[in-house]
Amino acid sequence: xxxxxVDGVWKFYxxxxxxRDVRLTAEPGACLALIGRNGAGxxxxxxxxxxxxxxxxxxxxxxxxxxxxxATRSKMGFIGHGISVYDELSAxxxxxxxxxxxxxxxxxxxxxxWLERTGLERVRNGLVREFSRGMRQRxxxxxxxxxxxxxxxxxxxxTALDDRAIAVLQRLLREALAAGKTxxxxxxxxxxxxxxxxxxxxxxxxxxxFHGPCTPExxxxxxxxxxxxxxxx
Amino acid sequence: MLSxxxxxxxxxxxxxxxxxxxxxxxxxxxxFALVILLMFSFAxxxxxxxxxxxxxxxxxxxxxxxxTLVLNRSFAREQPNDCLDAMIAAxxxxxxxxxxxxxxxxxxxxxxxxxxxxVFGIFYGVHWTAQFPxxxxxxxxxxxxxxVVGTIFSALTVNIRLREVMLPMLTxxxxxxxxxxxxxLTAGLVTGKPISGDSFSWLKMIVGFDVIFTAVxxxxxxxxxxx
Numbered sequence: 001x002x003x004x005x006v007d008g009v010w011k012f013y014x015x016x017x018x019x020r021d022v023r024l025t026a027e028p029g030a031c032l033a034l035i036g037r038n039g040a041g042x043x044x045x046x047x048x049x050x051x052x053x054x055x056x057x058x059x060x061x062x063x064x065x066x067x068x069x070x071a072t073r074s075k076m077g078f079i080g081h082g083i084s085v086y087d088e089l090s091a092x093x094x095x096x097x098x099x100x101x102x103x104x105x106x107x108x109x110x111x112x113x114w115l116e117r118t119g120l121e122r123v124r125n126g127l128v129r130e131f132s133r134g135m136r137q138r139x140x141x142x143x144x145x146x147x148x149x150x151x152x153x154x155x156x157x158x159t160a161l162d163d164r165a166i167a168v169l170q171r172l173l174r175e176a177l178a179a180g181k182t183x184x185x186x187x188x189x190x191x192x193x194x195x196x197x198x199x200x201x202x203x204x205x206x207x208x209x210f211h212g213p214c215t216p217e218x219x220x221x222x223x224x225x226x227x228x229x230x231x232x233x
Numbered sequence: 234m235l236s237x238x239x240x241x242x243x244x245x246x247x248x249x250x251x252x253x254x255x256x257x258x259x260x261x262x263x264x265f266a267l268v269i270l271l272m273f274s275f276a277x278x279x280x281x282x283x284x285x286x287x288x289x290x291x292x293x294x295x296x297x298x299x300x301t302l303v304l305n306r307s308f309a310r311e312q313p314n315d316c317l318d319a320m321i322a323a324x325x326x327x328x329x330x331x332x333x334x335x336x337x338x339x340x341x342x343x344x345x346x347x348x349x350x351x352v353f354g355i356f357y358g359v360h361w362t363a364q365f366p367x368x369x370x371x372x373x374x375x376x377x378x379x380x381v382v383g384t385i386f387s388a389l390t391v392n393i394r395l396r397e398v399m400l401p402m403l404t405x406x407x408x409x410x411x412x413x414x415x416x417x418l419t420a421g422l423v424t425g426k427p428i429s430g431d432s433f434s435w436l437k438m439i440v441g442f443d444v445i446f447t448a449v450x451x452x453x454x455x456x457x458x459x460x
Contacts, residue, residue, distance in 0.1 A: 052321055053460055068459065073324040082315025088251040100243045101323040103236065127254075136314075143319065 001064050003028045003151055003182035004049060009058035011044055011206075018044045020206040022058070026182050026199065028150075031173070033193040033214065034186040035225060036203035042186035043081070045203065046155050049184065050078045062151055074102060077149035079157050083140035087129035091120050091139050094128060095146055102147035114142035118168055134162040141169055145176070152176060154185035158192045166192065190222030202229050240325045244333025245340075251310060252341060258306040259341055266299035266349040274356035288357050289420025293412055295349065297379060300342045301401050304383030307334050308391040317391065317458075327455035335384040335450075342376050359423040368422045374439045375415030378446065382407050385450040388457045411442040 004026040011019040019041045026032040034042050048055050051067030065072045078084075085094040092111055099107025115121045118138040128136060137160070144152065152173075158166055173183060173196055187193040194200070194214055202210040202225050210229035217224050252258055273291050277284040311317035320330055350372075354361040361368060386403045390396040405412075414435035421432055428436055 050318075050322055051459065052318055068455075070324045070326070073322060076322065078318065078322045080315050080318050082313075082318065084315050084319035086247070086251060086316055087313060088254040089247070093250070097243065097247050098319065098323065101240060101320075101325050103324070 002026060002061070003030070003063060004032075004184055005061040005064075006045070006049065007059050007061070009045070009048060009055045009060065011041070011048060011053075012056045017056075018206050019048070019055070022203075022206070022208055024201055024208060024211055026151075026184055028182055029177065029180045030198045031177055031183040031185070031196050032199045032201060033190075033197035034184060034201050034203060035188075035190060035193070036186075037230075039205075040203040041206040042203055043155055046078075046153050046184065046186055047080075050076060050153050074147065075150040076153060077144035077147065077151070078153045078155075079140055079144045080155045081159075083136045083143075085128050085136070085139050085143055088127065090125045090127055091115060091131070092124040094139065095142060098143050098146055104147060110146055114146050117145075117172070118142045119164075133160060134165045137161050137165050138168055141165075141172060145172060150181055152181060152183045152185075154183065154187075156187055156189075157185055158187060158189040170196065190225075194219045194222055200225055202226070204230060237326065237329050240329040241333040241336065244320075244325070244330055245336045248307070248310065248334055248337035249340060252306075252337070258303045259345060262299045262302040262342075262345045263348060265302055266295050266345055267352055269295045269298065270349060270353055270356055277357075279356065279358045284357065285359055285424050286420060288353070288359055288423055289418070290416040291357075292350075292353055292419055292423075293375065293416045295353075296342075296346055296376070297405065297408065297412060298401075299345055299349070300376070300379045300383060301404065303338055303341045303345065304380070304387050304404070305397055305400050307338050307384055307387040309387070309396065312391065321458055327458050328451040330458070331384060331388065331450060331454040334387075335380050338384055339377060339380045342380055343372070346372060346376060354423075357423075360425065361423050363425045364422040364427055367428050368419065371415055371418045371422065371428075371436070371439070374436070374443060375411060375419075377443050378411035378415070378439060379404075379408060381443065381446050381450055382411075385446075385454060385457065388454060407446075411439050414439040414442070 002025040006022050006024040009019055009022045010017060022045060036042050047053055049060050060067050062072045095111030095114060096107045099110045104110045115124050118141055120138055157169055197214040200214045200218060201208055210225060350361060383404050386400055390399045393399050417435045418432055
């Protein structure tokens with residue numbers, strides 16, 4: 001059973017089809033890099049996979065189940081364009097909050113563990129509004145990983161990260177892959193993404209124009225996929 | 234079921250904690266309520282009998298306007314950093330999220346009302362303590378009506394650019410039956426008349442309004458949030 005299965009998904013904004021008959025799968029333990037130009041539909045697709053909006057047609061399956069089922073949501077971690085943590089709460093309060101919402105047996109301990117893993121334990125009681133951008137991003141990473149999700153959905157996770165945050169995120173993603181988790185990430189930073197990716201999907205104006213394994217040519221020349229498949233539509 | 238109420242509590246505590254740190258909604262709402270009460274007291278002579286007769290209406294107009302300032306912030310608080318995404322992604326039902334937020338709003342709006350009430354008593358020369366238990370019950374029921382309708386529309390308007398304008402425009406027309414009941418009952422109670430006879434039907438109407446709109450909101454909130 002695929003960890004993520006996207007079957008004939010269409011999404012319309014008014015009359016405009018942002019996604020057109022998208023079909024993708026990601027097997028357990030795979031890392032699928034979703035690439036494409038601005039406006040290609042990467043974020044729309046990730047949001048539909050995450051269950052934030054419903055497709056116009058087609059369906060999404062996460063381990064064979066609908067994304068909006070409570071059990072399915074427990075298995076997904078999401079990092080979007082925003083950091084999705086509360087400015088008015090401290091780092092520890094934020095992670096404890098999400099630990100409780102994800103029904104972790106000991107939210108406080110889990111929160112402390114992830115603050116340590118992301119290098120934020122010294123500022124655990126500081127309010128997020130006082131954090132630098134890099135610290136906020138690391139907290140967002142901790143929030144997404146906190147409940148040990150089986151599927152990680154990452155929307156441009158490397159954007160605006162400093163070197164340290166990129167290193168932290170890459171290490172965590174490698175550990176997640178080694179543990180058999182599935183990652184679907186959209187990105188413009190091809191080099192960082194293709195180093196991790198086992199598979200690549202290219203979206204061009206809402207359509208999948210390439211979907212296949214990540215090859216050595218792609219890793220050595222990140223522009224290869226665009227040059228080979230980007231103008232197919 | 235226990236888990237559902239625990240999650241409601243988690244959301245409620247989170248919202249109250251965030252609001253108590255910033256106090257942006259409560260301060261604005263309280264200041265607005267006090268200023269409007271003061272301005273109305275200049276407009277209407279407190280010694281006139283007619284002023285006392287309409288005082289219940291004036292009070293609930295103030296509560297409705299001031300309450301909207303709290304309700305506007307309810308889902309708007311989730312906007313910075315895309316926190317609403319994280320809430321929608323979490324394995325909690327839309328109903329638990331809605332109820333947690335509605336209860337947090339309820340506490341905040343009630344707090345504003347309980348501060349505004351004595352000020353109202355002073356400005357308008359009414360003995361609001363005479364029937365306080367019944368008045369408090371009307372306050373609880375009427376405020377829940379305001380809160381539950383305001384919270385669901387706060388969710389509906391969260392992505393609208395003019396949500397501060399849209400929320401009252403959508404909320405007040407729907408609130409008319411509950412506000413009418415609360416105004417009628419409050420006008421009687423602040424002039425020393427307990428709830429009885431005809432006025433009891435107003436009370437039943439507010440209870441019915443609360444039950445119906447709570448149930449409808451709990452059913453619809455998932456659609457409102459995810460589409």
